[in-house]
Amino acid sequence: MVQEMRIVLRNVGKINPEVIDDYLREGGYQALTKAKAMEPAAIITELERSGRLRGRGGAGFNTGFKWRSAFHTQADQKYIICNADEGEPGTYKDRIILEHDPHTVIEGMAIAAYAIGATEGFIYCRAEYSEISSLLEHAVKQAEEKGLLAGLKLHVVCGAGAYVCGEETALIESIEGKRGEPRLKPPYPTVSGLWGKPTVVNNVETFAAVPVILDKGAGWFSRLGAEKYPGTKIFCLSGDVKNRTWCEVPTDTSLRAIIEDIGGGMRGSEPLKAVQVGGSSCPFLTPDKLDTSVDFDSMSVAGAALGSGSIFVMDASRSMVDVTYSITRFFQHESCGKCLPCREGTMRLAALAEGIAGGTGSRKDLETIRELGTFMNQASFCPLGQSAAVPVFSALAQFEEDFRQRIMEEEGECK
Amino acid sequence: MINLTIDGKAVTVTAGTTILAAAQKAGIDIPTLCYLKDQSVKANCRICLVEVKGGSGPVPACASEAVQGMEVITDSAVIIAGRRRSLQLILTHHPIACQSCVRLGNSRHGDLSEEMCSMCFYCDCVRDGDCELQKLLKRYDVNGMDYVWAEKEYDSDTSTSSIVRDPGKCILCRRCVSACGEVQGIYAWSITGRGFHTAIESAGGGLLAESPCVECGQCVRSCPVGALYETQNLDDLPDAAQDPAKTVIARADPYFLKPYLRLAELDEHTFGDESLSAGLRRIGVDLVIGSVQADQAVNTDITAELKKRLSEGDTRPLLSATCPASVQYLLTRFPQLSECLSAVPGAQEQFGSWAKANWGDAAYTLSLSACSAKKMAAAESVNVDQVMSPREINRLFGRSGADLNRLKPVALDEPQQQECRDIPDSDCAGIQEREVILDNQRILIASACGLRAVANVLELAASGNCPYRYIQVAACPQGCQSAGDLPYETL
């Protein structure tokens, strides 16, 4: 039976998120005090030593490396940004963190700000989480009143309904008052970010882990979970499981354990058909892959992705054609429209998927989908366009029968 | 210095050079659509993607810096396939009219002959095939009709006198938005919507005439396709030419000939004003008045005005009124400075009023110019009946069989008009000042090229602390040589 290990979520059930004294009582803001007695460079080294805390937003980028880059860039102003624009379908982990313990994120930001030399920061919170924005503003105010955020001015900015703003440069553009369209990289935000200044953008879960790592030490953290992707990860279950709930487990836990032990297994008598881990832009896993460990690299080896940590379970009653169509509609809606491959491609993919789902698709359409998807993968400006076709390819490769059935039904051939 | 190879060719460039520029230096032509020099890099069309050996995937040449030892491949099978796919996707909703020959009914590149196209103008392509998209379609042998899926249907915006926008042809390269915003500081074009519904609209979503537009034409100049083009009228001139009661009098401004010759693919050393004159007569023009660049820096009439001002102790600057877009800008943003505008009209207006004065209503005055704003000026003037751009003349010559190769040059008619440099030329946008001596007084005058620079000098003039006694303003970034209605080197 898998055991949760609540590190990021250590305070859940123990504190009232609206009362800063509760957080303080549980040892809150001590890590920040410890950090401020250290040299900024030493904090970054500690983070790097922790087996390289890798970003929990989906990209898995080395956090220490990011901070170090910003640390080294000379500028009169630097910024720290928390990406709370959680928009990946199936994902609600950042909401869970912020709902239960906003201060762990704020403390993490404060430590990061001190480490890189930022005096101003933003929490970019998706508009759909309006209650959380209020909670965050309240929490920031409380922390300021207690003098805990000396040297850092934090603002809460509400997004306005654009999944693409979860991409760090698009998020920066959004704060700057522009269309949320990704920027060319290089220059990287750590060199030239918000208003041209060095900026570190990290996910909610990444910041939330920082106080604990600093408090308990890098060595302790690096011994948890998988070797190359240590620590814990929060997972959120959705779809055809009994318990659509969330959990925090070490990164060497198996996918099966989470689905069965935490998720309670399948909701009905239908067996598991597919699991999509990491969000709509990730591949599907078939039941034979359930024993994969949920760390970033193992998932990648299994032909899937860890991504955001969402676990979307589908049972045998589901047609992968319908799921795929739903996913293509999502990307069509969320494409920013800047680059040609994604702007045109997401629309065409959705149109093709709609045809197949509706029974008017042809075998040639499947071929067109493959070509279009490959093109988008190679030519798009940013990861949205590059990955939009990934789930489609995965569905086509692993559930070709679902697609063929729809086409055959239309052509009237016998199976 | 950086050494790299592109398609096996070695080339050396300075640090900070893009792969695109390095390729240009090496004589390798990497195709582009959204890239335009003088504008910030967009990298949204993805046509210039190239492969770098050891890299993780194709990179845009316009946005990627050359690195020591880089091995770039610009024409691998994957890259070419990607370019073809990009072009196909553009075509899925591009007007069918752009993809088919009206005479042949359905056209594949193999069916069309360049020679035939250069003589035939039936398709009425507003760019006469001199279109960056068409060039790429030919280069990569992508035949439009195979891909048209659902044309986007829109009404054209013909609300201004000089600029037409046909949204159906827009490929969303965003060059116009950059030209109007980043370069000119006007921001009359905006990018609206998201995803597949992204569109370029005039500011506020209404008609162009309701936007901050002053018709400088830089958007027209930047458009790679026929989505933005100058107002074209090829009917009125032939009608007037055939009317025995009308005397058609034409005048080309000094910046007209070169762009026309380039469009017509005629050598500028072989063909001059007199050849153009021959062509004009061929299409029914009765008199062709020449114009030459005057030597003086400042027009005599302006000098008189200036002297009068100085003698009256007026410290406000005199502002040239020969650039219609700049005047429009002043009237809409700095109306309080209208008193500072010179009363001396531009050469086009002078020509028109001279012709009307001498021939009355019988005169049909035709001004040949690559300037968009001059069309706006003509619309507001009773003296100038029509302004035609190099493209319009090229098409009219083509339709009428006026082949300058075969026509004997004809001398221009008197009087020759002096075109003074009231409108400055410059290598780059900005303000330049110089001292001149007027009546033994040293005075400071300035010239401003580009609407941002014009805005700056007008701010200065409005502030009451302007050190310049006379300011020449030009809306276009390099002066009239960079006017709106002429072909533009993109790299």
Place this chain on the structure above:
Amino acid sequence: MTENKILLTRLHKAQERDGYVTQAAIDEIAGQLGVPAAEVYQTVSFYSMLYLKPQGKHLIQICESAPCHIAGAQAVIAAMESQLGIRMGETTGDSHITLQYIQCCGQCQDAPVLVVDGELMKCVEAGQVAEILERLK
């Protein structure tokens, strides 16, 4: 003050006040921030939750992302469309209700999800649609 520099914050306030972002608000905000009105307009037009036109008196948003889709969002959508006599994306003739798709709003544990006038409704079934609409009358 940085707060005042943030366009999104001002746009949210303007929309809260007027129900959508009016041209007057765009011009005013553009003037206050010292940016061209065209840029403000183009920003507003980009975001799903900022409107350039007035919406119906009540806004019903239904999530169509994959987890909600398989949990039964289609049935809810069909019921809404049928009972209101409009399709998704449309507003009723009397401007009373606007039906919109939204994308995943992070409540997948309680799919299918609706947002009615900004209020979240979880685990919605087609059978509840009549009651929801009744409350909005």
